[in-house]
Amino acid sequence: MADKIIVGGVSVDTRHWIGGRRVASAETFADSSPIDGAVLGEIARGGPGEAQAAVAAAKAAFPGWAATSRGERARILHAIADGVEKRLEELAIVETTDNGALLRSHRRGVMPRVAHNFRFFADWLLKLGHEDFETRGHTNHVSWDPAGPCVLITPWNAPLMLATWKVAPALAAGNTVVLKPAEWSPLTASLLADIAAEAGLPAGVLNVVQGYGSEIGDALTSHPDVRRISFTGSVPTAKRIAGSAAANLTPLGLELGGKSPLLVFADADLDLAVDLAVEQYDNAGQVCLAATRFLVEETVAEEFTRRFVEKAGQLTQGDPRDEGTDIGPNIHPRQLEKIDGFVQRAVADGARVVIGGQRKDAQYYAPTLLTDVAQDSEIVQEEVFGPVLTLQTFSSEDEAIRLANDTRFGLAATLVTGDPERAERVTAQLVAGTVWVNCFFVRDLQAPFGGSRLSGVGREGGTWSFDFYCDLKNTVTAPNGWSRNHG
Ligand code: ADP
Numbered sequence: 001m002a003d004k005i006i007v008g009g010v011s012v013d014t015r016h017w018i019g020g021r022r023v024a025s026a027e028t029f030a031d032s033s034p035i036d037g038a039v040l041g042e043i044a045r046g047g048p049g050e051a052q053a054a055v056a057a058a059k060a061a062f063p064g065w066a067a068t069s070r071g072e073r074a075r076i077l078h079a080i081a082d083g084v085e086k087r088l089e090e091l092a093i094v095e096t097t098d099n100g101a102l103l104r105s106h107r108r109g110v111m112p113r114v115a116h117n118f119r120f121f122a123d124w125l126l127k128l129g130h131e132d133f134e135t136r137g138h139t140n141h142v143s144w145d146p147a148g149p150c151v152l153i154t155p156w157n158a159p160l161m162l163a164t165w166k167v168a169p170a171l172a173a174g175n176t177v178v179l180k181p182a183e184w185s186p187l188t189a190s191l192l193a194d195i196a197a198e199a200g201l202p203a204g205v206l207n208v209v210q211g212y213g214s215e216i217g218d219a220l221t222s223h224p225d226v227r228r229i230s231f232t233g234s235v236p237t238a239k240r241i242a243g244s245a246a247a248n249l250t251p252l253g254l255e256l257g258g259k260s261p262l263l264v265f266a267d268a269d270l271d272l273a274v275d276l277a278v279e280q281y282d283n284a285g286q287v288c289l290a291a292t293r294f295l296v297e298e299t300v301a302e303e304f305t306r307r308f309v310e311k312a313g314q315l316t317q318g319d320p321r322d323e324g325t326d327i328g329p330n331i332h333p334r335q336l337e338k339i340d341g342f343v344q345r346a347v348a349d350g351a352r353v354v355i356g357g358q359r360k361d362a363q364y365y366a367p368t369l370l371t372d373v374a375q376d377s378e379i380v381q382e383e384v385f386g387p388v389l390t391l392q393t394f395s396s397e398d399e400a401i402r403l404a405n406d407t408r409f410g411l412a413a414t415l416v417t418g419d420p421e422r423a424e425r426v427t428a429q430l431v432a433g434t435v436w437v438n439c440f441f442v443r444d445l446q447a448p449f450g451g452s453r454l455s456g457v458g459r460e461g462g463t464w465s466f467d468f469y470c471d472l473k474n475t476v477t478a479p480n481g482w483s484r485n486h487g
Pocket residue numbers: 153154155156180181182183211212213214216217218221232233234235237238240241
């Protein structure tokens with residue numbers, strides 16, 4: 001196995017990063033590009049041994065990092081952000097080559113946000129506090145103690161963005177980290193390890209191990225020295241992780257899938273509604289937050305559909321490195337098979353294909369809209385994670401709310417209406433971690449992010465992230481300070 005591969009002109013180390021050293025494995029797995037299916041290289045394939053070594057390194061580094069002052073931790077996180085900005089172009093091209101999402105969005109949106117993740121949590125750490133308060137003359141002081149080694153397991157649809165969303169607050173809080181990126185897009189995590197080391201993060205504070213979840217996952221998530229597990233991915237994997245974490249009752253944060261609705265009322269600005277609807281094809285539909293179920297008021301459904309089809313027809317699908325491309329490839333041939341299975345079963349079930357409905361080739365799935373779908377059908381109830389949307393109609397606000405809430409998920413909801421009172425009424429009844437009114441995908445790290453029901457457990461963002469990554473301690477001191485007598 002070559003220790004380094006060249007991807008988009010950038011050298012990427014294919015080995016794990018454990019205790020401040022590059023470590024190879026006896027076995028490897030092939031990582032290929034969704035753009036053309038070409039193998040990019042052989043990646044070190046970790047198992048239980050590598051998991052043990054990484055957790056041991058994180059455990060050994062913990063006391064030192066936990067004792068590092070907040071100011072110094074924040075300084076190093078800012079230095080990591082500087083490194084991300086310096087290597088932004090390299091990170092963007094490697095990520096695009098590895099996961100197929102648009103280069104222009106990696107350059108202009110995603111990678112600047114990766115740097116921001118570090119800056120934000122560094123700054124938030126310095127503000128983090130709690131007013132001391134008094135109980136019968138005793139002082140209560142709440143401190144945010146670091147929890148210990150954290151295992152962070154991340155998916156392939158937005159690899160570095162979602163990883164750093166966890167890595168940054170975990171490190172800021174004074175914890176050490178074992179990051180396990182997804183096997184379909186492991187490369188930018190390796191670059192992050194380089195950047196963090198260059199920024200002065202001590203050895204063992206951040207460790208990166210690669211491999212198949214089924215081979216390395218259990219050893220990480222059942223490890224008794226691990227104090228937190230944060231996972232973003234699918235519901236079945238989350239259940240396995242929860243089962244494995246149960247051995248030690250390790251606290252879990254889970255950010256899972258969704259089947260979010262886009263509610264379009266007759267009083268909506270239809271152009272806006274269509275703009276937001278077409279956005280749901282972003283990242284080839286591989287977005288947990290995507291509003292994949294259009295619920296449109298009957299009286300405007302025909303007009304909405306007409307305008308949607310016209311607008312969707314203008315989207316360019318192709319190489320994600322081209323500036324003009326709107327929709328790139330799907331991550332892996334297996335994912336395309338899965339997507340197509342959903343569509344073919346829906347059609348067999350009576351769904352009507354408005355647009356798309358098939359693969360374009362081995363890497364790309366045609367943007368698809370299906371109607372005549374039953375509420376209890378698989379295509380309405382299950383997450384596809386591809387460019388496949390459904391459209392249903394409703395005739396009253398109550399029906400809209402009922403349909404919107406009638407899945408096992410509760411990640412997000414988007415509504416488009418010209419009536420502020422309706423927006424307030426409907427929002428209050430929706431089960432969703434995030435509701436967007438007349439907008440989509442506006443996100444602020446200060447806000448709590450996460451899902452209800454099967455969409456997740458817990459919230460990330462701002463103080464919520466520190467709630468998760470810290471062991472809160474309340475210290476009560478007697479009125480006369482250091483008396484031996486109990487007052
Ligand atoms: P998908 O099915 O969309 O690929 P997964 O939820 O399986 O999503 O994958 C998300 C992450 O979870 C990946 O990093 C993957 O390697 C990891 N993973 C898969 N199975 C396990 C497991 N049993 N334990 C821990 N992590 C796992």
